[in-house]
Amino acid sequence: MTIPPIAAEPIFHIGSFPITNSLINAWLAVAVFAVIAYLVKRSLTSGAPGRFQSAVEGLIEFMLGYVDQVTNDRAKSKKFLPLVGTLFLFILVCNWMGVMPGVGSLWRTIELHGHIENAPIFRPANADLNLTLAMALLTVITSHLVGIITIGFFAHWNKFIALGTFFKSLRKKPMDIVVALVEMLVGVIEFFAEIAKVVSLSLRLFGNIFAGEVLITVMYALVAYGVPLPFTFLELIVGTVQATVFAMLALVYLTILSEKPHGHEEEHREDELGEAHGLGDEHRLAPQGANAS
């Protein structure tokens, strides 16, 4: 038994480019999505939908309902759904492909760091920090782009470098200047919070899936029959939960940064409220109900 290393193992190289086992799994997932998306595109009809289209529509409406609960705005939900929904589905498919037979159990003998060892040909795609980091970075950068587009360049960056608030406060009472200085300090914290978002998103998903792979490997090494089953089942649940968590957090980040600051004094208090609940206050829930009906 070899416990999977933290880094995905390169199974072979194309030139100097390492083809790792996680990359192979990611490609398989991409292929799955390409095939399904092509089938969806081909079967689409604006008339009475067939069974396949109804199922896909049901899934999309279901996800849209969840997104609505966070954004409270149908138009915004429709804008965020492609990214958030794809994150959820892609992570879910990758995670579930990770518990398929053959993943982690088919071997190829390779040379790694001067050692000869057996490396699994397939390894869960999300058990590679490269993929989770790529998705996390893409999400956070997109959330900033969304913020710049929806509330304006200066209003967006004023959340992090509160110079605008500071200059405005110079024309007011001295107390406002103090508040503005505090806000500048908070802005620095917010800036580091953005880095923390990337780190937490990517490491959470990677850690869970990698740990699951290690757990399953150990269990199969101990007793090959029966005993690993509940753990495999657990991995299915973990895969779903992690996909949901990643997508939900991405959605919350997108929503928070696309919201206008409500009067600069209450800006941070409002943001914290939004972050704590992932939901707006009650009066913003009301129009959502009207939209949904």
Added chain:
Amino acid sequence: MFNPFAPEIVHAAAEAAATVQTEESVLGALGVNWKLFIAQLLNFSVVLFIMWKWVYTPLLKIIDARTAKIDKGLKDAEAAAAAKSGAEQASEEAILAARKEAQRLIEEAQKAAEAQRAELKAKTQAELAALVQQGKDTLAAEKERMVQGARAEIAELAVLIAGKALGEKLTDAQKKGLLDAAAKRIDS
């Protein structure tokens, strides 16, 4: 049982530790490699693009169009139902009016018939009465004539009988006096 200190695990742990030490940075220790990072970023971007282009955009458009269509259909159905109930009410009213009109016509016709019948009856009765009267008059005249005739005859006979009884011939003046007296007696 699972022994965390099994030689293989210890070996693997040592290997992992060695890997961490040989790599330069924390990211490198965690397996981050810019070539792989870009490859994986590309993978996810491809999935995102495909899903956006082939699934989300067309499906959302179709769903919206269908929602609008259903809304329109529901509104149309409502309007049609309202129109139908309006038409039903109108037709009911028309039927009711027609029924009333028919009732009125029937009543009028009945009244007219009644009046005509009454008129006819009255006319017939009058005619009958006239006929009866005429008959009565005729009868009375006849009777009068007969009575007159009878009276004259009876008087003549009486005079004749009286003459015979008396055995003598009466003069014309006596006859006349007797006849008048007889006539007066019959009349009284």
